[in-house]
Amino acid sequence: xxxxxxxxxxxxxxxxxxxxxxxxxxxxDMNNVDSMRFFFPDxxxxxxxxxxxxxxxxxxxxxxxxxxxxxxxxxxxYPIFKSNKGSKVYYDHPYTFGGVYNRDHFYFSVxxxxxxxxxxxxxxxxxxxxxxxxxxxxxxxxxxxxxMDDYSLGFIKTATLPMxxxxxxxxxxxxxxxxxxxxxxxxxFAGSVTKSNKFAMFPDSTNGFSDAFELKASSLHPEAK
Numbered sequence: 001x002x003x004x005x006x007x008x009x010x011x012x013x014x015x016x017x018x019x020x021x022x023x024x025x026x027x028x029d030m031n032n033v034d035s036m037r038f039f040f041p042d043x044x045x046x047x048x049x050x051x052x053x054x055x056x057x058x059x060x061x062x063x064x065x066x067x068x069x070x071x072x073x074x075x076x077x078y079p080i081f082k083s084n085k086g087s088k089v090y091y092d093h094p095y096t097f098g099g100v101y102n103r104d105h106f107y108f109s110v111x112x113x114x115x116x117x118x119x120x121x122x123x124x125x126x127x128x129x130x131x132x133x134x135x136x137x138x139x140x141x142x143x144x145x146x147x148m149d150d151y152s153l154g155f156i157k158t159a160t161l162p163m164x165x166x167x168x169x170x171x172x173x174x175x176x177x178x179x180x181x182x183x184x185x186x187x188x189f190a191g192s193v194t195k196s197n198k199f200a201m202f203p204d205s206t207n208g209f210s211d212a213f214e215l216k217a218s219s220l221h222p223e224a225k
Contacts (some may be wrong), residue, residue, distance in 0.1 A: 010119025152178035
């Protein structure tokens with residue numbers, strides 16, 4: 001049986017075409033998933049849509065244990081979705097600084113993953129390891145997407161890294177979500193040190209109100225104060 005459109009399993013929805021239902025294995029083979037989105041309960045236990053989608057996925061949805069088609073036994077780990085290739089999460093939303101994070105250069109590449117308990121997973125169960133590409137703000141970095149406070153996928157990471165292909169360096173705690181890409185720490189650039197509790201980082205610049213700024217005297221001009 002071939003399916004197209006939307007398939008919902010627990011709190012997850014899969015959109016695409018070329019889905020094949022396999023009764024023998026009790027699975028849905030999803031060779032062309034345009035996007036996958038999911039829902040998570042808020043503090044009042046109401047399901048809220050997570051404002052990030054994983055795009056261009058393929059994999060298999062395991063509906064239940066294949067010999068439990070009648071559902072007489074409870075296998076709480078089902079449904080299970082297992083992807084067989086990587087996918088991407090983008091941050092080019094119009095409401096995120098007018099779409100400044102262009103998807104051609106700023107995105108998170110998610111490694112192949114498996115998620116079980118699609119109808120009752122916990123926050124700690126939502127983890128998508130992969131590689132973050134930041135349009136040259138930082139070198140590519142391995143990280144794990146988790147559910148952020150704004151109900152989008154992102155991460156918080158503390159690191160010391162070069163910025164903008166080595167024109168500067170930073171030690172900061174960075175925070176990625178649909179709100180944007182922010183940092184808390186210090187940036188070293190052209191002999192200066194700028195500290196802020198909220199840098200806003202973009203592909204062509206970093207903005208923020210500094211808490212402290214220091215520019216040391218140049219060794220070429222020792223008389224400078």
